[in-house]
Amino acid sequence: MGRRVTELNYYVVLFRREGDRLVGAAPIKFEDAVAAIGEAQHRAQETGGAIVFARGGSGDDQELEIVFRTGDVPEGVPDLLEP
Numbered sequence: 001m002g003r004r005v006t007e008l009n010y011y012v013v014l015f016r017r018e019g020d021r022l023v024g025a026a027p028i029k030f031e032d033a034v035a036a037i038g039e040a041q042h043r044a045q046e047t048g049g050a051i052v053f054a055r056g057g058s059g060d061d062q063e064l065e066i067v068f069r070t071g072d073v074p075e076g077v078p079d080l081l082e083p
Contacts (some may be wrong), residue, residue: 008056010036015049015073022049022074037068049073 011027025047030036033054040050049071055064 008033008054010052010054010067012036012040012043013051013053014040014043014047015051015071016047017072022072024074027053033067040068041070044071047071 010030010033012030013027014025015022016025017023028039030039033052036052040052044050050069051066051073052068053064053066055062
């Protein structure tokens, strides 16, 4: 019996501070965790912060996992990461 492998996609969300608020940009999609983390590390130096998250599954059954945070980012999972 074959085992079904869930494909994961990785997303980088960059954050910048506007006054006392953190504002997130649209997620940037990557197929590789190492590439996503590298991009987050590099770009967070310019913007202020970044979160990398993985999403797998399909439809309403998508799971979200934060895999990396750097810099000035919100606590928990920001609304813009939710499906």
